[in-house]
Amino acid sequence: MRAITLPEDYAIVLQQVDEIGEEDFTALAESLRYDRKRLAHIVQALRNKGLISVTRRGSWIRLSTKGRQLIAYLWPESRMGPSMA
Numbered sequence: 001m002r003a004i005t006l007p008e009d010y011a012i013v014l015q016q017v018d019e020i021g022e023e024d025f026t027a028l029a030e031s032l033r034y035d036r037k038r039l040a041h042i043v044q045a046l047r048n049k050g051l052i053s054v055t056r057r058g059s060w061i062r063l064s065t066k067g068r069q070l071i072a073y074l075w076p077e078s079r080m081g082p083s084m085a
Contacts, residue, residue, distance in 0.1 A: 004049065004051075004070060009034070009038075009042060010042055010045065010046060011074070012032065013028070013032065013039070013042050013043070013046065014046065014051060014052070014063065014067060014070070014071060015071070015075070016028060016031065016032060017052065017061055017062065017063055017067075018063055018067075018068070018071045018075075021062070022060055022061070022062040023060070023061050023062075024059055024060055024061075025039065025040075025043070025059050025060070025061060026059070028061060043061060046067070049066075050064055050066045050067075051063065051064055051066055051067035051070060052064055052067050
């Protein structure tokens, strides 16, 4: 996989969306305790990198194929699925 550099807060957003599967923008901002402006900036940057997709109305966020591949590369244990612990 080609190198992608991400600030820590960007990686946290990806990880949270991966754990939930698909996340509402407002719920994501609340769960991460990010203000909406900061999260909007992060979401746009991740979208520009092709790591997430956002619904037309801009409220639901999910990982793109590229984002899922990056998560699997960075955190292989995340692919083990729930209840593997």
